[in-house]
Amino acid sequence: MLVAVFTDFGLEGPYTGQMKAVLHRDAPGVPVVDLLADAPVFDPRASAYLLAALVPALPAGSVVLGVVDPGVGSDRGAVMVEADDCWYVGPDNGLFALVVRRARTARAFPVFEAPGAVSASFHGRDVFAPAAARLACGERPERGAARAPATVDRPDWPDDLDRIVYIDRYGNAMTGLRAGRLDPGAELVAHGRPARRARTFSDVPVGQAFWYENANGLAELAVNQGRAADALALRPGDAIGIRDPR
Amino acid sequence: MLVAVFTDFGLEGPYTGQMKAVLHRDAPGVPVVDLLADAPVFDPRASAYLLAALVPALPAGSVVLGVVDPGVGSDRGAVMVEADDCWYVGPDNGLFALVVRRARTARAFPVFEAPGAVSASFHGRDVFAPAAARLACGERPERGAARAPATVDRPDWPDDLDRIVYIDRYGNAMTGLRAGRLDPGAELVAHGRPARRARTFSDVPVGQAFWYENANGLAELAVNQGRAADALALRPGDAIGIRDPR
Amino acid sequence: MLVAVFTDFGLEGPYTGQMKAVLHRDAPGVPVVDLLADAPVFDPRASAYLLAALVPALPAGSVVLGVVDPGVGSDRGAVMVEADDCWYVGPDNGLFALVVRRARTARAFPVFEAPGAVSASFHGRDVFAPAAARLACGERPERGAARAPATVDRPDWPDDLDRIVYIDRYGNAMTGLRAGRLDPGAELVAHGRPARRARTFSDVPVGQAFWYENANGLAELAVNQGRAADALALRPGDAIGIRDPR
Numbered sequence: 251m252l253v254a255v256f257t258d259f260g261l262e263g264p265y266t267g268q269m270k271a272v273l274h275r276d277a278p279g280v281p282v283v284d285l286l287a288d289a290p291v292f293d294p295r296a297s298a299y300l301l302a303a304l305v306p307a308l309p310a311g312s313v314v315l316g317v318v319d320p321g322v323g324s325d326r327g328a329v330m331v332e333a334d335d336c337w338y339v340g341p342d343n344g345l346f347a348l349v350v351r352r353a354r355t356a357r358a359f360p361v362f363e364a365p366g367a368v369s370a371s372f373h374g375r376d377v378f379a380p381a382a383a384r385l386a387c388g389e390r391p392e393r394g395a396a397r398a399p400a401t402v403d404r405p406d407w408p409d410d411l412d413r414i415v416y417i418d419r420y421g422n423a424m425t426g427l428r429a430g431r432l433d434p435g436a437e438l439v440a441h442g443r444p445a446r447r448a449r450t451f452s453d454v455p456v457g458q459a460f461w462y463e464n465a466n467g468l469a470e471l472a473v474n475q476g477r478a479a480d481a482l483a484l485r486p487g488d489a490i491g492i493r494d495p496r
Numbered sequence: 497m498l499v500a501v502f503t504d505f506g507l508e509g510p511y512t513g514q515m516k517a518v519l520h521r522d523a524p525g526v527p528v529v530d531l532l533a534d535a536p537v538f539d540p541r542a543s544a545y546l547l548a549a550l551v552p553a554l555p556a557g558s559v560v561l562g563v564v565d566p567g568v569g570s571d572r573g574a575v576m577v578e579a580d581d582c583w584y585v586g587p588d589n590g591l592f593a594l595v596v597r598r599a600r601t602a603r604a605f606p607v608f609e610a611p612g613a614v615s616a617s618f619h620g621r622d623v624f625a626p627a628a629a630r631l632a633c634g635e636r637p638e639r640g641a642a643r644a645p646a647t648v649d650r651p652d653w654p655d656d657l658d659r660i661v662y663i664d665r666y667g668n669a670m671t672g673l674r675a676g677r678l679d680p681g682a683e684l685v686a687h688g689r690p691a692r693r694a695r696t697f698s699d700v701p702v703g704q705a706f707w708y709e710n711a712n713g714l715a716e717l718a719v720n721q722g723r724a725a726d727a728l729a730l731r732p733g734d735a736i737g738i739r740d741p742r
Numbered sequence: 743m744l745v746a747v748f749t750d751f752g753l754e755g756p757y758t759g760q761m762k763a764v765l766h767r768d769a770p771g772v773p774v775v776d777l778l779a780d781a782p783v784f785d786p787r788a789s790a791y792l793l794a795a796l797v798p799a800l801p802a803g804s805v806v807l808g809v810v811d812p813g814v815g816s817d818r819g820a821v822m823v824e825a826d827d828c829w830y831v832g833p834d835n836g837l838f839a840l841v842v843r844r845a846r847t848a849r850a851f852p853v854f855e856a857p858g859a860v861s862a863s864f865h866g867r868d869v870f871a872p873a874a875a876r877l878a879c880g881e882r883p884e885r886g887a888a889r890a891p892a893t894v895d896r897p898d899w900p901d902d903l904d905r906i907v908y909i910d911r912y913g914n915a916m917t918g919l920r921a922g923r924l925d926p927g928a929e930l931v932a933h934g935r936p937a938r939r940a941r942t943f944s945d946v947p948v949g950q951a952f953w954y955e956n957a958n959g960l961a962e963l964a965v966n967q968g969r970a971a972d973a974l975a976l977r978p979g980d981a982i983g984i985r986d987p988r
Contacts, residue, residue: 251770254763259665260664260665261530261753262507262534263662264550264712265664266530267529267530267532268711268712270530271498271500271529271553271554271558272553275498281766281770282527283759283763283766284753284758284759284762285756286756286759287753287754291665291666304760307760308763309763309766309767322696323695323698324698369710370696371697371708371710371711372710372711418754418755418757419751419752419754419783449862450815450863451863452815452816462863464864465760465861465863465864505911506911507776507779508910509778509908510777510778510792510958511910513746513775513776514777514796514957514958517746517775517799517800517801517804520744520773520775521744521801524743524773537911537912568942569941569943569944615957616941616954616955616957617954617957618957621957622957
């Protein structure tokens with residue numbers, strides 16, 4: 251049992267720390283792990299593909315506190331989702347859409363009522379963290395409140411996103427495409443430049459761009475001993491073409 | 497019970513990790529939360545206003561390990577403070593001044609003696625973390641050693657600081673002014689440009705600067721869908737004017 | 743008992759969080775501390791001197807999960823080392839060489855077999871973290887598997903490294919030289935400019951470069967109220983000369 255925190259807050263600043271203080275207050279003894287603090291800023295769609303790729307590596311029973319929430323303070327919904335063996339708490343803006351779609355079973359529930367005053371700008375601390383703590387303590391919502399996760403999924407979003415969703419500190423560029431869904435002979439095309447698949451870095455010449463299946467199953471653009479993001483001028487959100495082998 | 501760490505160390509580098517290793521060694525089982533690692537560098541005064549704003553969200557009984565300590569290695573004092581329901585450990589340079597002033601009750605004590613060798617440059621690890629761990633384990637200083645926190649407070653510092661104390665990753669600029677102390681009709685003036693109050697981002701046109709009460713009660717300058725720090729050329733320490741309504 | 747994580751992953755991105763999720767899954771209740779997340783990127787040699795300097799401040803019994811692993815996916819070895827009172831798990835690329843050399847006793851073992859599928863690019867999560875968790879739970883390798891840590895040490899690496907191994911957020915530049923091994927009158931020479939020793943920052947005029955023994959025993963170049971890395975144009979890996987007093 252652990253609470254995994256997935257946000258676009260960054261680790262700097264007080265936001266992550268204040269959420270964790272609530273988690274430790276309300277769920278003492280439950281470990282809290284920073285799963286990702288620099289999810290695509292203000293972009294629930296790109297974040298949804300990244301989160302869905304990270305989930306399979308979490309222990310069964312984990313609670314995911316997911317906050318990428320540009321609509322905080324508006325009337326966007328809030329949701330708790332039970333999908334396969336894990337729980338998810340956060341805004342109902344599509345952040346959990348791909349988790350839900352890829353799950354064998356999923357149900358959605360209203361978020362537990364906030365225990366105190368709710369600020370206009372920090373529902374992560376005031377609404378979602380207290381709810382995650384209650385789930386981590388074993389509390390469950392009323393079964394009667396369950397609904398199919400219709401509003402959680404985004405039917406118009408594709409099964410795999412042909413865009414850059416994350417650039418890591420080494421300059422590698424993750425796409426929202428699951429490598430297992432691509433033809434092994436397919437090339438990925440970034441700004442008109444095609445890249446072939448390789449198993450790993452040392453399989454291509456120094457300086458050459460390629461793509462490979464990363465440790466979370468996503469197709470990732472990389473350059474052997476270089477920075478793919480710089481070499482290919484890639485930024486989060488950039489479109490990636492798929493050129494299937496003839 | 498938790499130890500909340502408030503420093504200007506940054507999360508990069510070994511400093512925060514080494515302090516936490518001491519906390520886990522000396523207070524096993526007590527959770528440690530990074531409350532803020534990028535407090536205003538070398539600036540105990542600005543840090544003091546920020547810390548005081550974050551404290552109300554901490555669970556009762558928390559121990560705050562606060563280290564913004566440009567005078568380390570000099571003869572600046574060191575202090576443990578009991579203020580309302582929490583304890584504070586760190587340098588006696590004003591970092592806890594606003595916490596003390598806003599507390600209903602506060603007492604100051606000498607810091608527990610360091611358990612081992614004390615380096616010249618890292619009292620956070622060698623002096624303050626071991627003391628915080630002892631407090632977290634329930635140990636208390638001799639009551640006879642208590643003194644009024646006269647040296648902890650800084651009588652010449654104002655109750656609210658009309659300066660920027662923090663700029664977050666979204667470019668929002670927090671002031672040291674508590675929003676509840678400002679007239680709702682007041683404008684904040686940054687480099688000659690006035691900004692009115694709004695409830696939250698979506699209440700103003702895209703690109704417009706405004707100020708609002710942030711989740712910790714501070715007046716914060718922001719721009720809807722923009723970066724206030726860039727739009728208004730704000731940096732930590734910049735003075736902010738207050739123009740009351742006529 | 744704690745697991746200290748030493749990597750070049752950075753805290754951003756999902757890598758550290760995914761390793762920690764494994765640690766909490768496999769060693770529930772054992773605290774995990776980020777000892778250093780920004781070790782010299784792709785540089786096991788510089789990292790080895792930095793790690794060896796940080797180890798003495800760890801509690802006895804700690805498990806160090808050390809991953810600076812540019813050879814991941816190649817046939818570089820993997821190793822578990824028992825050195826004095828601590829365990830180390832990671833790639834057998836010299837990362838633990840200085841720890842081993844400075845230990846009173848050290849033995850090396852093959853890494854516990856990975857519990858599941860092993861990705862080509864993330865042995866930190868798939869191989870080393872599960873092994874660290876087992877060590878943290880008290881499991882030990884077969885004594886018969888022990889060998890002298892011959893392949894772990896790097897006989898051609900010096901006892902102290904006359905290079906910059908880390909630059910911190912204040913612009914201070916750590917060398918791989920233990921201060922206690924240097925003549926107190928020695929000057930350190932960076933790009934032709936000599937710097938004398940001082941006890942700490944306030945002992946030299948503002949703006950003057952000097953070196954001092956940092957809190958981990960390393961010789962560190964600094965500038966009073968300035969950034970040594972900028973003033974002396976220092977970068978990780980730069981060579982540092984030693985000019986002994988006449």
